[in-house]
Amino acid sequence: MDVFSNIALGFGVAATFQNILYCALGAFLGTVVGVLPGIGPVTTVAMLLPISFTLEPTSALIMMAGIYYGAQYGGSTTAILINIPGEASSVVTSLDGHKMARMGRAGPALGIAALGSFFAGTVATFVVSFGAPPLARMALQFGPAEYFSLMLCGLIAAVVLARGSIVKAIAMVVLGLLFGLAGSDVNSGVRRFTFGFQGLADGIEFVALSMAIYGIAEVAINLERKASEVAVAGRVGSVMPSWADIRHCIPSVLRGTSLGSVLGVLPGGGALLASFAAYTLEKKVASHPRTFGEGDIRGVAAPESANNAGAQTSFIPMLTLGIPSNPTMALMIGALMVHGITPGPRVMTDRPDLFWGVVASMWIGNLMLVVLNLPMIGLWIRLLRMPYRLMFPAIVGFCCVGTYTINSNVTDVTVMAFFIVFGYLCLKLDCEPAPLILGFVLGPMMEEYLRRALLISRGDPTVFVTSPISLGFLIAAALLLLVVALPAIRKKREEAMVE
Amino acid sequence: MIIRAPKDFWSGLMFLTFAAIGLLAASGYSMGRGGRMGPGYFPVALSAVLALLGAILVLRSLVLDGEGVERIQFRPIAVLVVCVLIFGAMIPKLGLVISLSCVTFIAAFAGRETRPLEAAMLSVVLTVLSVGIFVYALRLPLSVWPSF
Incomplete structure (x- = not known):
């Protein structure tokens, strides 16, 4: 089957009335929650997870994807209008975007963000369609040893690109892997780390863990800060950028899109790295780099296109290899597993409708963002003024109900309470939760691949270095670690993160 | 040391x-x-x-020198954890309406600038909304009222 008939199949699935509705609903809800100050995209996706559980898997994933794009766009809106980026990936947008808003050009900033994202989304949809099948075919050749090394490499890459201390980040990955092992061992039936709790036999509920950390623990941290009055920048004006603006931005959007599409595939990259890199590149190639940081529209167009392209191509490793490149993708994997689907190279051959339906819905989702969001800018601005004291009880209530409804199991709620304390401590101690979530999702899979690899090699651990592919992944992982350990590069990385 | x-x-x-x-x-x-x-x-x-x-x-x-830990404020985190535990204890028997309105009302006191009347109104609104979304729109298997 060639790519175009696949895309056609995808649109056949995604363009049913029902799925378009879910996609639009997802994009809308994602934006509504994502726009609320203090709620980033990961929190949004985590909180809205339970909504999708009653749907059938394809619709659920389509809706989740819609929520993700919506949340991302909502984050950019807050970054531009009130200079509070919901997530690190929109930090760069706030540099020039908020300056523009203060000069009374919030409208064009929001407009170019939406249009740039839409263009990037369209291109990225094609990148996914062309890039995913060969990758999945390649992955089908992988044996357990190759998979184990690939996952190891992916986790290391995610750690390297995370912020803050590397030792802490690796420790968080390892801890996440350990948490992931709780519950009945598939092979021996031994119950591990259940500490006598009957409800833990099926392991730690992923939704409880992510809602505890990204939902409620974050509320606790936010409440400790002094409440600040939100100052929404003056007049928004027309959201349509002028022709001159658009022409000015075309090269930036193109560069941002290509950079974002490539970087999104990398583990740990996704939207965050893409937007940073795009902004830096724009500053390098611009003839008058001085205007950056002073409200240059290209400083909004490039990172916004890049983070959307990256957000979308980060689906490639998730859907073809089953490897999450960021916490949001980990949540998607969690959602798929709730529906009984294990992401991996088989999804494309076993469930082509699901795979291509999701790919097609990416494009529809991006269209929805332009069609739905631009006219509703007035509503978003009103949401921005919502005081936090009215929002956080809603977050808490939603997380409680959401966690309980998954299995109607009180243990999950108790587990959530435990992880709220844990997540709070982590945030207090500057231990990034993202690596933990990635480790948690990959834990059981890594153990299984390790077990199978050793079974096939009859206990000979050299199997990981005798297979060339596996060796390649291990060398890549080692190089990555070595690179960040070098003082010179370490300094640069810290600078880049600060900027 | x-x-x-x-x-x-x-x-x-x-x-x-x-x-x-x-x-x-x-x-x-x-x-x-x-x-x-x-x-x-x-x-x-x-x-x-x-x-x-x-x-x-x-x-x-x-x-090596490094950052100090910011002071831990016990009120927000303690109230939130207690809330979640209360919800866990109430939901199987008392149903969604009672558990959720309690939880959202208590949760409001994790913040410093909470006004009791406002919190009460908010919890009513949130409960009504949640019953609408979770029970009627999403048809999740939740009991709305207490069952003994």
Whole structure:
């Protein structure tokens, strides 16, 4: 089957009335929650997870994807209008975007963000369609040893690109892997780390863990800060950028899109790295780099296109290899597993409708963002003024109900309470939760691949270095670690993160 | 002994604690041999790595300077955790309406600038909305009213 008939199949699935509705609903809800100050995209996706559980898997994933794009766009809106980026990936947008808003050009900033994202989304949809099948075919050749090394490499890459201390980040990955092992061992039936709790036999509920950390623990941290009055920048004006603006931005959007599409595939990259890199590149190639940081529209167009392209191509490793490149993708994997689907190279051959339906819905989702969001800018601005004291009880209530409804199991709620304390401590101690979530999702899979690899090699651990592919992944992982350990590069990385 | 980097020190200690729990619990599981990896193999390996990383953090925090931990404010985190536990205790028997309105009302007091009347109104609105969304729109299997 060639790519175009696949895309056609995808649109056949995604363009049913029902799925378009879910996609639009997802994009809308994602934006509504994502726009609320203090709620980033990961929190949004985590909180809205339970909504999708009653749907059938394809619709659920389509809706989740819609929520993700919506949340991302909502984050950019807050970054531009009130200079509070919901997530690190929109930090760069706030540099020039908020300056523009203060000069009374919030409208064009929001407009170019939406249009740039839409263009990037369209291109990225094609990148996914062309890039995913060969990758999945390649992955089908992988044996357990190759998979184990690939996952190891992916986790290391995610750690390297995370912020803050590397030792802490690796420790968080390892801890996440350990948490992931709780519950009945598939092979021996031994119950591990259940500490006598009957409800833990099926392991730690992923939704409880992510809602505890990204939902409620974050509320606790936010409440400790002094409440600040939100100052929404003056007049928004027309959201349509002028022709001159658009022409000015075309090269930036193109560069941002290509950079974002490539970087999104990398583990740990996704939207965050893409937007940073795009902004830096724009500053390098611009003839008058001085205007950056002073409200240059290209400083909004490039990172916004890049983070959307990256957000979308980060689906490639998730859907073809089953490897999450960021916490949001980990949540998607969690959602798929709730529906009984294990992401991996088989999804494309076993469930082509699901795979291509999701790919097609990416494009529809991006269209929805332009069609739905631009006219509703007035509503978003009103949401921005919502005081936090009215929002956080809603977050808490939603997380409680959401966690309980998954299995109607009180243990999950108790587990959530435990992880709220844990997540709070982590945030207090500057231990990034993202690596933990990635480790948690990959834990059981890594153990299984390790077990199978050793079974096939009859206990000979050299199997990981005798297979060339596996060796390649291990060398890549080692190089990555070595690179960040070098003082010179370490300094640069810290600078880049600060900027 | 002077702790120079409190954030690193305490996170190292946290990792060491989890590693210790992991090793203790996993010591009861079989390690397996040769090509047959037992249920204890991977957890023990992970716990050992975690212990090593924790130890590095703790030792490093005694040598290198680092940030201090921001003061912990007990009210928000305590109220939120209690809320969640209360919800867990109430929901199976008392149903969604009572549990959720209690939880959202109590949760409001995790903040400093909460007004009781406003919190009460908010909890009513949120409960009505949630029943609408979860029970009627999404048809999740939740009992709305108490059942004995």
